[in-house]
Amino acid sequence: MKVLLVAALVALILGSSATLLIKGPSQPVLEGESITLECLSSDSELNISQVHFEVFSQYLQLWRRVWERSWCYSLMRMERTAHSLVMSIPHAGKFSEGPYRCVSDGDNGTATDIISSPLLNFKVHYMGELSLTREGYTSSYLGVPQELKVRLGDAVVLRCSSSSSEEPSYFWSRDGDDWILPSSTLTLRKISAMDEGQYTCMAEHPSVESLSKNRTISITVLSKDAPWYQSSNGRFMLMTSAAALSLLVFVLATSVFLCRRAKRATTCKGPIDDRSQKKPIYKVSVESLPSTCADKQPLV
Secondary structure: OHHHHHHHHHHHHHHHOOOEEEEOOOOOEEOOOOEEEEEEEOOOOOOHHHEEEEEEEOOOOEEEEOOOEEEOOEEEEEEEOOOEEEEEEOOOOHHHOOOEEEEEOOOOOOOOOEEOOOOEOOOEEOEOOOEEEEOOHHHHOOOOOOEEEEEOOOOEEEEEEOOEOOOOEEEEEEOOOOOEEOOOEEEEOOOOHHHOEEEEEEEEOOOOHHHOEEEEEEEEEEOOOOOHHHOHHHHHHHHHHHHHHHHHHHHHHHHHHHHHHHHHHHHOOOOOOOHHHHOOEOOOOOOOOOOOOOOOOOEO
């Protein structure tokens, strides 16, 4: 008997309480795509004007309300219909990631808010262009040129990287060969003329196949007696030295100019402008001199 009463009570509560449902993208979202979120109510008598969207902030670790805004790339538009609330995001980005939920404010201060269940959680996927760097002093400043020239016997270590929503899988291959190296690093020890050719780095996104990227670089091997400045590293050193020398000359020239200007300003002083000698003094003025004469002419 008690079991029947409890079941009846639960059914009465569920039947008399309204529920919220949030709907959104069901497929992986790519950066720049448009997203539409919709909040629906199972109770037609629920005032939809009291419903709003909330997103969980990973940085603040709390739920915050989503407001309509339209500036820069942070575009969010709200539209209310008779039984739903629709939010549109024309350009999805990392800031658009969930989780999201719908919340209906209580009718009074003591009423409990209605929260949609389950939550809507989606991730915005992206992958930037591939970046190639060579191990050594140049890797921290400049990328690898399209054609890499190295001397015979040098070591070449190339690293391939990309900013991505998930860590991609990297592969290296060489045109004309059937081998594939499953790594982000390509290492060629004591390079020879047989190592010349076109090398391609491929990056595959683990979740979205369409986000795969690739980049090709050409490696040319110079003879061992080739001048040092013909190699890519030699050109980089030459350009860096020329830029440093130009900057040094500019600093020295500016310093000499400022010093000469300051010296000229200290040695070439004009006469002292004493305005008190040019101003006539009247008897009735505060600057007048005591005099026993009754003339009204200014004293010079």
